[in-house]
Amino acid sequence: MATQHSRSAARLMMAPAVILLLGWMLLPLTMTLVLSFKKYLPLRGGDLGWVGFDNYVRFVSSSAFWPAVTTTLIVVGGVLIITVALGVLLALLLDQPMWGQGIVRILVIAPFFVMPTVSGLVWKNMFMDPVNGFFAHLSKAFGAEPIQWLSQASLPSLIMIISWQWLPFATLILLTAIQSLDSEQVEAAEMDGAGAISRFRFIVLPHLARAMTVVVLIQTIFLLSVFAEIFVTTAGAFGTKTLTYLIFQRVLESQNVGLGSAGGVYAIILANLVALFLMRVVGKNLDA
Amino acid sequence: MGQIHLDKVSKCFGDVEVIPPLDLEIEDGEFVVFVGPSGCGKSTLLRLIAGLEDVSGGQVLIDGHDATTISPAKRGLAMVFQSYALYPHMSVRKNIAFPLRMAGLDKTEQDKRVVQAADVLNLTDYLDRRPGQLSGGQRQRVAIGRAIVREPAAFLFDEPLSNLDAALRVGMRLEISELHKRLATTMIYVTHDQVEAMTMADKIVVLNAGVVEQVGSPLELYHQPCNTFVAGFIGSPKMNLVQGEEAASYNATTIGIRPEHVMISKDNGLWKGTVGVSEHLGSDTFFHVKCDAFSAPLTVRASGAVELDYGASVFLSPDTSKLHRFDQTGQRLS
Ligand SMILES: Nc1ncnc2c1ncn2[C@@H]1O[C@H](COP(=O)(O)OP(=O)(O)OP(=O)(O)O)[C@@H](O)[C@H]1O
Ligand SMILES: [Mg+2]
Numbered sequence: 281m282a283t284q285h286s287r288s289a290a291r292l293m294m295a296p297a298v299i300l301l302l303g304w305m306l307l308p309l310t311m312t313l314v315l316s317f318k319k320y321l322p323l324r325g326g327d328l329g330w331v332g333f334d335n336y337v338r339f340v341s342s343s344a345f346w347p348a349v350t351t352t353l354i355v356v357g358g359v360l361i362i363t364v365a366l367g368v369l370l371a372l373l374l375d376q377p378m379w380g381q382g383i384v385r386i387l388v389i390a391p392f393f394v395m396p397t398v399s400g401l402v403w404k405n406m407f408m409d410p411v412n413g414f415f416a417h418l419s420k421a422f423g424a425e426p427i428q429w430l431s432q433a434s435l436p437s438l439i440m441i442i443s444w445q446w447l448p449f450a451t452l453i454l455l456t457a458i459q460s461l462d463s464e465q466v467e468a469a470e471m472d473g474a475g476a477i478s479r480f481r482f483i484v485l486p487h488l489a490r491a492m493t494v495v496v497l498i499q500t501i502f503l504l505s506v507f508a509e510i511f512v513t514t515a516g517a518f519g520t521k522t523l524t525y526l527i528f529q530r531v532l533e534s535q536n537v538g539l540g541s542a543g544g545v546y547a548i549i550l551a552n553l554v555a556l557f558l559m560r561v562v563g564k565n566l567d568a
Numbered sequence: 569m570g571q572i573h574l575d576k577v578s579k580c581f582g583d584v585e586v587i588p589p590l591d592l593e594i595e596d597g598e599f600v601v602f603v604g605p606s607g608c609g610k611s612t613l614l615r616l617i618a619g620l621e622d623v624s625g626g627q628v629l630i631d632g633h634d635a636t637t638i639s640p641a642k643r644g645l646a647m648v649f650q651s652y653a654l655y656p657h658m659s660v661r662k663n664i665a666f667p668l669r670m671a672g673l674d675k676t677e678q679d680k681r682v683v684q685a686a687d688v689l690n691l692t693d694y695l696d697r698r699p700g701q702l703s704g705g706q707r708q709r710v711a712i713g714r715a716i717v718r719e720p721a722a723f724l725f726d727e728p729l730s731n732l733d734a735a736l737r738v739g740m741r742l743e744i745s746e747l748h749k750r751l752a753t754t755m756i757y758v759t760h761d762q763v764e765a766m767t768m769a770d771k772i773v774v775l776n777a778g779v780v781e782q783v784g785s786p787l788e789l790y791h792q793p794c795n796t797f798v799a800g801f802i803g804s805p806k807m808n809l810v811q812g813e814e815a816a817s818y819n820a821t822t823i824g825i826r827p828e829h830v831m832i833s834k835d836n837g838l839w840k841g842t843v844g845v846s847e848h849l850g851s852d853t854f855f856h857v858k859c860d861a862f863s864a865p866l867t868v869r870a871s872g873a874v875e876l877d878y879g880a881s882v883f884l885s886p887d888t889s890k891l892h893r894f895d896q897t898g899q900r901l902s
Binding site: 462464465467468469470471472473474475478482483486487489 | 618620639640641645646647649650651653654655656657658666667670671714718
């Protein structure tokens with residue numbers, strides 16, 4: 281069917297969508313690039329002309345830059361490790377036949393439907409509040425001093441909140457992968473003398489490799505730009521300032537659009553570096 | 569050693585009794601084939617022996633020891649699955665070595681046994697491929713290789729050839745028989761193909777709805793089927809089973825006569841009829857003959873030289889010494 285004629289017709293008909301998408305992506309990207317080379321202070325004179333690489337140099341030399349990069353990597357890495365590890369465990373559990381399976385599965389997916397802002401607030405006020413929070417009550421019940429979660433253990437708390445949000449996603453994808461495992465393969469391994477742990481290690485885990493890769497790649501894309509959870513809990517204080525949050529502060533709190541845009545370009549570079557690294561490490565799992 | 573004894577073994581799935589209490593004796597070194605129509609419980613019975621399913625009642629004895637509650641791995645049996653169940657992410661070498669690795673054998677011993685098995689099964693050139701890069705027949709051989717390296721007390725095969733094309737199936741059938749002769753290990757082989765059963769078995773177990781209808785050598789089943797089910801199941805084409813007046817004249821409710829035991833003639837014989845469809849195989853021709861005496865057409869085997877047109881009128885005469893007689897419950901009358 282792919283004649284010369286039908287191909288050019290197809291190109292013509294796809295054109296509007298392609299142009300729209302390109303515009304959608306290219307316009308903000310170009311704007312960011314252009315602004316990053318300008319001194320642009322909306323409330324203090326607006327466009328003050330070209331400044332070359334000034335913004336780039338200032339953004340990197342700020343004392344907040346490297347800690348923000350580290351924090352970003354720690355949050356992304358921490359959440360990935362927790363969601364994949366717990367996701368595999370939960371998926372294994374949910375795959376077992378049990379009473380009330382349908383309801384349990386819906387409950388497990390539920391956190392994914394809660395908006396990040398809401399979940400951040402719920403965790404902050406209902407669980408991690410040092411006076412009225414659930415964890416505080418729990419500590420007191422055991423006679424211990426309540427932990428000031430969001431100030432004393434800010435990064436672990438943040439990772440916990442975000443992991444809670446993304447665990448359902450990981451679980452769901454891994455569960456479907458586990459369910460697609462041929463039961464005869466598991467039985468063959470059983471007859472070959474593999475115990476439960478060996479079966480998991482040599483049969484189930486390799487089978488899950490591809491699904492795990494998908495989970496890692498997709499989550500990374502979203503985790504690099506996590507914002508709402510930080511905004512409503514610590515507002516970037518106590519070492520929870522990620523690169524995304526730093527850019528937000530530069531643009532909106534310091535009202536310096538040029539500097540923020542330069543940060544945006546750095547964020548793009550960081551995302552690409554992470555993507556490159558991940559493709560190197562786990563990308564081969566995607567080949568058939 | 570690979571002597572297996574089933575003592576009143578039964579299996580229920582929920583309320584459904586798939587296998588009523590069943591006794592079976594399998595001697596060491598025997599090639600036993602379970603045969604029966606689809607859904608009769610062949611796979612279930614095999615899985616009960618393997619330990620992949622728990623019995624609902626009775627005992628499985630392997631070499632005289634009660635193995636009913638022993639885990640599949642410890643029973644010393646190896647199984648070849650219908651889907652082959654190879655591990656897709658491991659090379660052929662690793663697949664075959666897997667049971668040895670699980671048994672904790674050292675690396676050199678593993679390699680030695682893998683190479684030996686690969687040699688026997690003509691897999692030497694494929695050892696470093698993944699299962700996905702093999703043909704169906706080669707995969708089948710890898711699955712067998714994985715079973716033989718363990719040197720099990722008995723092999724269990726669940727319809728191992730059903731995914732192969734006809735030509736390859738004949739080839740693999742011979743290879744498995746050959747393997748059995750060489751290893752002299754007990755083999756239990758499940759199939760619904762009675763040709764496979766007849767050609768490979770030392771002993772055939774005919775199952776119907778979980779019940780053992782008859783146990784015996786292929787020729788015993790062919791010459792002395794103990795009821796109409798076995799009579800109809802064993803032999804190709806099927807035995808003609810007819811009821812009515814003609815059967816009554818032999819003091820039976822049902823009489824059975826194999827297509828190869830009926831003479832077809834143009835001018836004289838016992839039963840008159842007209843030729844329906846004929847199937848030419850070259851060496852033989854099968855005629856479906858509609859007789860006045862019976863409601864269903866009879867299948868008759870004749871030499872390939874015989875030529876008869878559709879609608880030709882013919883006479884049939886059975887070889888009465890080869891006639892099988894059955895009573896009203898379908899049991900054989902001697
Ligand atoms: N896990 C199960 N739960 C409930 N019923 C089952 C289960 N496994 C098998 N059965 C039933 O047990 C009966 C026997 O099944 P089995 O798989 O042993 O048949 P089979 O003889 O191997 O057939 P086939 O030749 O088609 O493979 C069938 O009626 C099937 O529906
Ligand atoms: Mg079966």
